[in-house]
Amino acid sequence: MASETFNGLKVAILVTDGFEQVEMTEPRKALDAAGAETQLVSPKDGQVKAWKFTEWGDTFPVNMPLDSARPEDFDAILLPGGVINPDKLRTLPEAVGFVKAFFDAGKPVASICHGPWTIIEAGAARGRRLTSWPSLQTDLRNAGADWVDQPVVVDGNLVTSRKPDDIPAFNPEVIRLFASARGQSRQTAAE
Incomplete structure (x- = not known):
């Protein structure tokens, strides 16, 4: 069923x-x-290097x-965390603008760990209920978000999670959110 729903779904990471x-x-x-x-999708050409815990x-x-x-050209976006990645992305106007466009269009956004830093910079945290790596809670609250300490939080078109240990709870909610949004965009296109 998910494969049918996701047929053609394009996700930017x-x-x-x-x-x-x-x-x-x-x-x-x-x-x-x-x-x-x-x-x-990256501001870097060629390859990107991951961080593996330590x-x-x-x-x-x-x-x-x-x-x-x-x-x-995309139906949804995923914003992985790590400390270095979102800290760099939030300083790049083109990255912030890219993320903001998904929120402006009401498209689904999934973010984990430190990923919400980019959401703050895109001006999309205010009024949202979300979670993140615990050290971001003050940043998110200062940006007008309702930060909660839960493995995964869904608020409208946004799903957030705290850390790698929460991925088993995060992934099913990402799939559910992205699938429902895909169904809505197909329905809207048919109308």
Whole structure:
């Protein structure tokens, strides 16, 4: 059923060097298994290097440079965490604008760990109920969000999670949110 729903669903995974490897690979595997087409989008050309808990991890090919990526070509976005990755992304106006476009269009957004830093910078945290790595709670509250300490939180078109240990709870909610949004976008297109 998920494969049918996800047939043709295009998901951008926005990363740069220093993303937490498991926070990209595990949700990506779940999305790919459900029939989504995932693409690593990055301000870096060629490859990005992951962080693996306490040291550098593997490298992954960038499928699409950020300067060529158009939010309207994607149905949803995944924002992995790690400390380095979102801290870099939130300083890049083109990355922040890319994320903001998904919120402005009401498209689904999934974010884990430190990923919500980019959501704050995109001006999309205010009035939202979400979770993150605990050290972001003050940043999120200062940005007008209702931060809660739960493994996964869904608020409208946004699903957030705290850390790698929460991925087993995060992935099913990402699949559910992205599938329901895909159904809505198909219904809207048919009307």
